[in-house]
Amino acid sequence: EIVMTQSPATLSVSPGERATLSCRASQSVSSNLAWYQQKPGQAPRLLIYGASTRATGIPARFSGSGSGTEFTLTISSLQSEDFAVYYCQQYSNWPPLTFGGGTKVEIK
């Protein structure tokens, strides 16, 4: 099973600033990496797949990068609606599909 590790667990950022979230895989997942956003009381929403491709309707301020075992989600200028929990998920070697533990982006 591929273990996904996200850091930091919590990220405090001021509106308008850049946020950089990290995700590490226990073995290479190539570019088979997705990112999701989840707001309180809501279902997750797909942001990024293929490590760097934005899903339909996702604003350009969200970008993904990386391959192999190291990945980054960058939010270039945080808006109020971006404060949420973000999860990475690998789909390279499954089952099982595995998620990271999440990074909570909170208002500084």
Add this chain to the structure above:
Amino acid sequence: EVQLVESGGGLLQPGGSLRLSCAASGFTFSSYEMNWVRQAPGKGLEWVSYTSSSGNTIYYADSVKGRFTSSRDNAKNSLYLQMNSLRAEDTAVYYCARGLDTFDSWGQGTLVTVSS
């Protein structure tokens, strides 16, 4: 508009059984793979099960294998999760999610609480 609506959650005792349903609309259900993903209270996401578009191929997480059974009825645009021998650690919001290996649409979830 794609819609996924889960139902069937509730409170039950350890060892009990429950059947969740996911009603799909707004897309050609029979053409899409579907999954169940759960989230324990205050915790992260855990993939539970995958069902192919035909229903012929199904995978499970080790944590539920042998206890949970996923199925689908394409004529009814519905996905199901039969959960048996429930444990306290199965307490979670259960989401159905569309997709082969990434999930582009999710339901609102249904809460399953296992407690004596």
